Each structure stands twice: as structure tokens, then as C-alpha cells.
Amino acid sequence: MTENPWTYSTECGHLPGTDLTGWSVEATDGPIGAVDEHSDEAGDAHLVVDAGTWIFGRLLIPAGAVVAVTPANRTLHLSLTKDQVRDAPQFLADQHLADHQYREDVVAYYRLADPCAGSTDTL
Template sequence: MQPELWNYRADVYGQDRTIDIAGYHVEATDGKIGSIDEATYEVGESYLVVDTGPWIFGKKVLLPASTVTQIDPQEKKVYIARTKQEIKSAPEFDESNFRDPAYRDRVGEYYGRFPFGGPGTI
């Protein structure tokens, strides 16, 4: 597993992790994709579970913490450095195994192909 992929970047979410971003809306580089159902903050294992609502037929997606480019507590929004299509093409979310290291490795392999900061870093 690539630990840097599963960490929030220091310029986005520093050492003071007092903001709970569960419930925040998520914006890809090309528009809204849903809202955060769950967010974790463990070093080397942080991720977001995003409920996409009607956008991908009510499915959820797992996003490594490193995809987050900005957190806006006033607007309750989290900005992601991926396009809607990149997120839609990711490995399908597995509700029963998403905490399993093998599943996270597969998701990490997919997101690890993209440069940090992504195509439309805010």
C-alpha cells in the first residue's frame, strides 16, 4: 500500500485534525459528486467514503485522503483533485471489504496512477 496516497496533504489538513468532514459535500474538478458518509484520519490509512446519490445510481466510492485539495468548513465542502469520470471509473466500492488491505491496495493502484494534485487542483 502507498502510505502517502492514504494521507491528507499537510497544506489541506494539517496536524490539527479537529474538523469532522462527514456530511460535507464533495466537489470533483468538474462538479459535485455527492457527500461524505465516512472519513478517517489515521496516518497512512485515511480515506473518504462518498455517497454519490443519483449521480452514479446511488453508489458509494472510496477515495484516498490525498485526493483532497481543499476543505471549506464555512461552505461544508471538500474539493477533490479528480474528475467525475476518473471517480466513476475507479474500482467498485465494496461495502463489506472496504477496510480490507487487499481492497485498499486495489483502489490505491488505481488512484496511484494519477499525479498528486490532479488535473484541476484548486
């Protein structure tokens, strides 16, 4: 994940202003769902992924987890495995923007799930 989890890395290929709604989301080991909502807001870039019946819910994924964007097939690739995504905190619409602790919990989860967490490039 990038140094700021709420920002897309400059290497991932994300173009600000692109409507990502409906794009496929892939973990390192397969598909996890589609983008239901997203934000490019500076310091608050994120995806809300509808994982359908696989997880029975929506997940908040900070933009820093996106490692590659493939516009040709409308796919976002994450630095996370399907298991890491499955165990992630559910998206709580009423808490996302209002509850600072919820956002900290989300970041803490992805920090622990990041396979590169020991490197200097991570949080």
C-alpha cells in the same frame, strides 16, 4: 495525490478531528456527492462518498486525493475529475479494512487516474 494516499496533504487545509460527515465533495469539474463516512486514522485517512443516483453507490477515496478543504461552505475539493470518480472502484464495506488487495486496487486506480502521476510528488 500525496506520497501516502491514506494521509491528507499538509497543504489541503484539513484539520484533524473535524467531522466531515455530510460535507460536499467536488471534483475538478463539479460536484460528486457528500461524505457518508470518513476516517482521520493515521495511515488510513479516507472518505466514503455517497454519490447518490449519479453513480448509484458509495466510493472509497483516499485522503491524499483531497487538495483543498473549505470550512466556510463545508466542501472538500479533489484532484480528480467527475469521470475519474465515476470509474473508481465501489466502496465494499466488508472488504475495506479486511482485504489488503482491495486497498491496493483502490490506490492503484487513483495512482493511474492522477494527472500528476509522473511527478516526484506522487505515489
